[in-house]
Amino acid sequence: MAESKREVERKYEGSVTGDHAKLPDLTGVSGVSGVIDKGVAELDATYYDTADQRLAAASLTLRRRTGGDDAGWHLKLPVSEGVRDEIQAPLSDDLPPELTGLVRSRVREAELVPLVRLVSARVIRHLVDDSGALLAEVSLDRVRAERLSGGEGSTAEWTEIEVELADDGDPAFLDKVEKKLRKAGLARSSSASKLAKALGETAPRTKGKKAKAPAAEKExxxxxxxxxxxxxxxxxxxxxxxxxxxxxxxxxxxxxxxxxxxxxxxxxxxxxxxxxxxxxxxxxxxxxxxxxxxxDRDQEVLTGRLTQALHKLPRNLLSGPVPTRLSSWSQARRGGxxxxxxxxxxxxxxxxxxxxxxxxxxxxxxxKAAADAPSTVIAKAVRKDFKKVSDLIAEALDRPSGADRDFAMHEARKKAKRTRYAAEAATPALGTPAADLVKSMKSLQGLLGDHQDSVMAREAVLELAAEAYAAGESAFTYGVLYGREEQRAAEAEAALPEAWETIGERAAV
Known part of the structure; x- marks a missing residue:
């Protein structure tokens, strides 16, 4: 069974990480009451990737490691700089499906093969507070990397220091440790991970040519x-x-x-x-x-709306086992x-x-139009979408309250969402006018969305009331819920003309 943990760590290199390296004295770090020697661990890890290194390109690492207190398979998923989620599976000879599934969107049908082997001698120290609680683990790793594919036989060696924050620790503590390490002549590692460094150090090089750097993305x-x-x-x-x-x-x-x-x-x-x-x-x-x-998403949203409405009702308006019926009704409609x-x-x-x-x-x-200036082509597309919203709003306002207006408002909501997304794509090119339209369409989408949710809620309440009546239960509360949803829809309809007038005045893309 795979287990997951959040890993917050920093890596360092510098003048004190050579052949005769040792860990700097960290007893003076604020908050540290003791430094405990945890000995030396011998770690042997084989990293897997596709032949074209799809995982490495996405800063993902999948390895099988022996040694230390967490031998097994490890998949690391980036969260932010220096923060990764590590999913661990028990040690086995074969790639664990619970981890390979998590990289399926990257790997697709490609084969995962051994890419690099890292053998490390890890000197470990625990930094603890005055209660003996772990603050961080500091290690000095002497690493030997061997390329297993895509440049077989190439090797590299280096020493680095790693500081890993204790579970649920305060990331600010790492700043305190870093201050001490910098004074000792260390700096943040230029590589995000051991694997990244190993790949760079063991990459095959054409004679007389430097490895080509990835092309920077153009504006x-x-x-x-x-x-x-x-x-x-x-x-x-x-x-x-x-x-x-x-x-x-x-x-x-x-x-x-x-x-x-x-x-x-x-x-x-x-x-x-x-x-x-x-x-x-x-x-x-x-x-x-x-x-x-x-x-199941739409069903969950609808159930959540009705549950919230029930909680808002005074107790004297609750008649019969309404919460129980709502729960069983919702479960019966779960399709996934x-x-x-x-x-x-x-x-x-x-x-x-x-x-x-x-x-x-x-x-x-x-x-052909793709080569044209965004100020013309993109702006025209956004205006076209906005015009469709405008026509649907006008149609909805012209219709009497009822099913026809409900339908028109729902169609306007869908077009408002599309216009919002079109304006999102246009914002980097068109600036403030497009950004303002995104906000306006989001606001309109919210108003129309609440109206549509009320339509769906009323249909659900009628269905629940029919079930309750057939079971000999009181349908009174369902009538109350229906009336309140009807009022919410009426309020949305009443607010629409003024909201649309405001949006129309701002629309200037």
């Missing part, structure tokens, strides 16, 4: 540049969120779903820039993925499971979609 200039930058960001978000979705991290499913919608909206809004003959089929697959991610979602992410259709997204970014189907 977007044309309309096509700006749209592709936005599309690329959504592609990256989907891939990067994959492990979090698999680990059931808070809001990860919703965030990935939003990324699919943003990309799909960009394809539709900027059809004069990216050929829709190519992007429409991909958009259909993005819609499919969003649907799979949202199998964690395993179903994992099966989707492991499936060929999803992996093919990721490959298609890579292809769009690498070889985009640009049309």
């Amino acid at each position: 977007p200039v044309s309309a096509g540049d700006h749209v592709l930058t936005y599309v690329r960001a959504q592609r990256d978000a989907i891939i990067e969120l994959d492990p979090a979705v698999r680990r059931d991290h808070h809001d990860s499913v919703h965030s990935m779903r939003v990324a699919t919608r943003r990309m799909r909206s960009a394809f539709r809004s900027y059809g004069t820039i990216l050929d829709r003959a190519v992007t429409d089929p991909i958009g259909d697959e993005l819609k499919w993925l969003a649907g799979e991610l949202g199998v 499971s964690r395993q179903r979602l994992i099966d989707v992410l492991d499936g060929g259709r999803y992996l093919d979609l990721l490959t298609s997204l890579d292809a769009i970014v690498a070889d985009p189907p640009l049309l």
